[in-house]
Amino acid sequence: MTQIDEVLAGNRRAIARTITRVERGGREAHTVLAQLYPQTGHAQLIGVTGAPGTGKSTLVNRLAKAYRDQDRTVGIVAVDPTSPFSGGAILGDRVRMHSLSGDDGVFIRSMATRGSLGGLARTTRDVVAVLDAAGFDVVFVETVGAGQSEVEIADAAHTTLVVTVPGLGDDIQAVKAGILEIADVFVINKADHPNADQTVVQLRTMLNMDPHMGDWRPPILKTIATAGDGVPELVDAIEEHYVHLASTGEKAQRDRARARSEVLDILRHTLLSRALDGLPQAEFERVIDRVGEREMDPYAAVEKLLKQKVA
């Protein structure tokens, strides 16, 4: 049995090793993904994004358990450097996460958040593809929601949850500025805070003013993730959105958009690697020196490098 067959059969050790190979990138990763790709497209992908401290991980933990109670298997990819899944949070959180470990129906992988951004988005997608091919029914991708790239990662999901907490106008502003458009479901976590209802009203007002709103109106749900309150309702909302996607043809649209951005990312990366491979290192460094000393502007430098490559 090859490692690929073992992944398809759901062997945990093979999955872990394959993810590591995929993360390493390069030709070997491509080979693996080419073999797995035809078996993907079955998992329900759920993005969970929000600022640090909003309780995203605790919420993902609760959601994962809720799906397990429905006998569905769950993959979790944590891209958030502050997530306990990624080892970034305080001890209490990490201990809490342990409640998922020991369950063979759950596979958790944290992503290194070092390195180039484009690279991170691409690797995250590839890791999700491995879990999808391995047969996990639901795959969560947890990201910190302030950066555009993290938003892009979450946006590759079928359903994106934007998690916020009650508080100052600031939080709402932050939501408004960055991630209003990508939310399929809003979650006001820590809803035992006295300002929770006010936050719901503010959000709803903003949503009502949004001219880009399609026929899906993102519901706003209140949760207290630490206690599990509101989680069954949240699962219902996610499922309702998934049914909506499928019935309106938007699922196919999103899948195609994902395919497009995936191909463009890989194209960009491949073109750069090949161009750099074709350039003599010394010449490249000489051009960088000249740009650093302002003798040449960076656009002219690129023209020069590209001409060299052809010559």
Add this chain to the structure above:
Amino acid sequence: MTQIDEVLAGNRRAIARTITRVERGGREAHTVLAQLYPQTGHAQLIGVTGAPGTGKSTLVNRLAKAYRDQDRTVGIVAVDPTSPFSGGAILGDRVRMHSLSGDDGVFIRSMATRGSLGGLARTTRDVVAVLDAAGFDVVFVETVGAGQSEVEIADAAHTTLVVTVPGLGDDIQAVKAGILEIADVFVINKADHPNADQTVVQLRTMLNMDPHMGDWRPPILKTIATAGDGVPELVDAIEEHYVHLASTGEKAQRDRARARSEVLDILRHTLLSRALDGLPQAEFERVIDRVGEREMDPYAAVEKLLKQKVA
């Protein structure tokens, strides 16, 4: 007098128009930048990054005034969608910002945070180059600090301020996970909060544990930006760091690293545009369809597209 000459002479209208041309990208932007680039390299670049609500903009506002009091001109580039400079914050903040307007020695530009990330980092650098060429002595780049890309934008500065506020362990964790390495100066803003000193101690402990620490030990400064408290000391710390960079040769090193990442960004972008220009649109869409339907994996799709281009 050409528009370029007017920019070099500091004409505000010409600067604003040139920035717009640069933001639009394409060949025209390259032409402009090629002409301005030899005149850059004189501005002191200060990155200011931190989570929404830490008071970054108010701090930049205060710092700008302090530099103006020293008769130095100031450019401000706001990439943060929650910044009042970008029009994203609550009314009170925006009113406060008006205290800088009407001063010809200050130029404020906010960046659209839509669109691709790589694009945003590149455009931000180009806008900074225009302000640098226009002769502004100090240029601030304000970004929200949670995403890696925003960190990359701030990292293009000579001195990067990481702004945080006293509070829960969570905040410190977030700093630790993402942006410890990029801080040249730490700012604990809203330092009238009772936990301020505790936050200083936590940060100092973390910094002392960092094995990557060079010969510059990032100072930790307390400020109350709304009242201006601690701002003169912060200016001193920034200047001290700048002198350190120059005297150790690290400034030249950072300038070269910036040149390198600039060239690589433009190279990546140029290669992709050219490749896409060379592909028949219909064929490209057909390949995307096949990937969307999982008949072809995205890596194979890229191989196919690249072969087509050459043929």
